[in-house]
Amino acid sequence: MSDRDSLDRAYANSAHIPGGADYPARWDREARAFRATARSELGLAYGSGEGQALDLFLPAQAPRGLVVFIHGGYWIEGGREYWSHLAAGAVARGWAMALPSYTLAPKARIAQMTAEVAQAVATARARVPGPVVVTGHSAGGHLAARMACLSALERVVPISPLADLGPIAGTSMNDLLHLDAAEIAAESPCLSRPLAPAHVWVGAQERPAFLWQARLLSEAWACPWTPEPGRHHFDIVEGLCDPASPLMQTLIPAA
Template structure:
């Protein structure tokens, strides 16, 4: 298909196929050390749950991380270790699961993530920051649009930082993945953050690796241009290591998220 190579990542990253098992191992080690409240429900469907990791003492606020995988792969438990930086800063971290394609369409996944944010926020006081990577970057960016979160909850959102986000879904219709994603023209228009308005007054900061595939740099810049929001190009980072800053409380990425 026309854009298959444009959105391929692992084959263009040295030892790219080793990253998912390393993520999974680090995530399991983090859960073993940090504990957490696992498998909290936000709805009746099998995948409608989230894990919550808590700091010592009262949380300063809530960070929500949405995992990627082109809406087709992975689980939040492949990325539990990415809660480490925020927990070290005194924040609670929610990591929601969602129904993967082809069992779900992207519009339905967006609704699930909004429900997960709502449920997690009900149990944690204070400000909310939302982030996510790749397809999770798309889902986190959708939370900045006026049609997702309830107004009262959106008023608590201090910042959204989509990492390497997919922001214009139209090219994905011309990939082999679309056999499972089933994105049609109407859904591409309705679910592309770069083609939608941002909720007034909600700060957004796009983050992307400087060594990413050109398509991902383009997708990040499209959202920055559409929403007139900052785009940080993290020099030397590729699509798989750009998220590592979430593990370190004082990293530039965590500073962009939490201040």
């Protein structure tokens, strides 16, 4: 097995999760059902490019603050529409949640995605007064961590983040991402310092590569990390739906 094949296997998730191929359809159903009844402002533009838009979900009362969730998909696939239901926990606790899309590879480099998400956060926080908490999953966890390196936030909770882009450059995904040494150095969160308190979250049953990435970021940032028991890479985000979950209590601690 070549080095590239080994890295591809290390960062593959669906093949190692029972029923992994069924999750996207499930997320789509749950997101559609949530959007059908939620108080929301959908498709708010934060730039002029295709996909530069966000969805904002609001509680019944004036929001206590803003949570931003950044979706994953290895910077290559996915979009905000699959994840609307993850706003349920924040909304139930009286917070707004913004979910941005961003330009994907190969149309954009990761540095451009970082800049786009920063603009999305700025646009959302201009609409919702109060503290701003940023989270994201997988590649979105990477982008959430990058937000903590760029501006002051109340808190950042990267979920299953990719903190070191060096190994990703060795996978077949790099045929689309085009990572080089300069971008790896600039865009790897583990090589930067956060401007906000952080807590790294990961599923205890995730692939060893993701456990390593999460632990690496927590050590580089000297921040806590939680490997949540029984959770894998696809169901680790489900805690965002439950206002009483340990993940939500970490994301939005009780006042």
